[in-house]
Amino acid sequence: MIQQIPLEYYLLLSAVLFTIGTVGVLTRRNAIIIFMSIELMLNAVNLTFVGFASFMGNNAGQLFVFFVMSVAAAEAAIGLAIVLALFRAKKTVYVDEVNLLKW
């Protein structure tokens, strides 16, 4: 008999992915890798949404995922443009070298 994978497994996986993303944002110094970590966080949340939606038999969560994906695409366009503008102005993508603004 095939057993269904319990909901907790999905939630645990997405929590782990979200944590990896958070740690990535907090520890890495390359703007593009930080950005990739943020995308990982968003996709971890998508997994939570799909898991809940599937287990509750309610497709509002799956619908939300489409919105999240399109927002993530828009964010990618803007984010890479900003990194490009930074590289043109300063020839670096490392965030610890970008430190003009501080009190």
Add this chain to the structure above:
Amino acid sequence: MMQELIYALPLTLIFILSIAVIMVDAFTGKNKTVAYYFSIAGLLGVIIAAIYTMTLPSADLAKMAYEGTISKGMLTYGGYAAFFDILFAVAGILTIVAAKPYLTREYGEYKEFYSLIIFAISGMMTIAHASNMVTIFIGIEIMSITFYVLAGFIRTRITSVEAALKYFLLGSFASGFLLYGMAMVYGATGTLQLQEISAKIATGEIVNIYLQIGLALLIIGLSFKVAAFPFHQWAPDVYTGSPTVVTGFMSTAGKAAALVAFIVIAKSLLPTNFGATLINDKLIVVKEFTENATMIIALISAATMLIGNITAIAQKNVKRMLAYSSVAHAGYLMMGIVANNENGFAGIVFYSTAYMLMQIGAFVVVGVLERDDTKFQQISDYSGLRKSHPYLAAVMALFMFSLAGIPPMAGFPGKYLLFTATIQSGYTWLTIVAVVSSIISMWFYIGLVLNMYFKEKEGDALVADVKSSHFTIAVSVIGVIILGILPSFLIDLAKNFF
């Protein structure tokens, strides 16, 4: 269908306008005045539409899914939503008018600026109209993504790009938390519609652990967006690096929009109307938990205003000082959410209106006097302003007094409303902290005024480049004084909203 479009008229119009401005921009070539006047006229149209939707009757919408909503519970109309539509549109007009001379001088006037401002306003209005997690998320993202671009608008200037990068990385990081919170609340209640969530929490039909995690993540995400302690560190950097007119817009309209999202979420996730007959073990746990969550928001609010005001004292740069004072004001405004009653929400409505006027006015004065990004922004540069520019010195002093909360300026009744609402709901200690921190804030607000009026300037006097910024400053001054002297009109209006 047609009727729903009419009820959502301001929202419909602003989205059409945001596309139309880009089109106008594309087809008018080098002519810059068309896009400028078209944006202003469009925003005036949105204001008229919002006033019209306030007067619409709600009775014939009885067939709609939830009370006060349209499009199957996705959007609200009228009431506070329409009021915030007007607030955001007014902030947009004030910013666009002041931005024309500023941008022409500092970087060159690019017409995208106007369409970006309108895109940001469309995001804010979506938040104001939201009654579903999806619409809140879409609104916050439209607004934030536009702000990332606006912060880096002067893309050849390193401070502007740095501000954009910091804002982008931290803002999308915060969006991740916000989204995770929404996912957990969805898992706890099985719905994304806020009225349904509220009903389910009040009857206890929820998975408690998911709701707790979800609410904690939502508070983190929203604190990031309103720049509250301990997630406020991006705000001073971003507000200092961005073009000054954009800072004025972001720190007022953007903050008000994030607070509307906070109000909408707090109202449905922290219900206070638990039915006495329904009390059972499960509900007692939920009730205890919502009380703890309110306590956490109160602590965040208290820490935000203390940290914001104390750090502002140490600042030498006027723009950065105003940025820290904007962090402190996020703390004051969050008191309304802690109060979690109609007086508190009315206080937020009133104070965010007053704050919008005085903060945009103050930033426009800074923008008029500064040159080449960082020159003439120090507090010492402002000494002797009374002699060289008596008019600018007077209005700046007025805005400072209003921000400090001295009657008869608009800041005073706003603070009074928030403080009394917080006392009403039993958080007297928070009000004491707020009073202490507003006394601390006198130090740097009055310090700037003293500098302008009682110190002599060594070297050349500042050159002011006011032009059409006169309009913005005049509207802000008149608004601040009228709201200060006759606050009851807006207070009564705001109390009917919630």
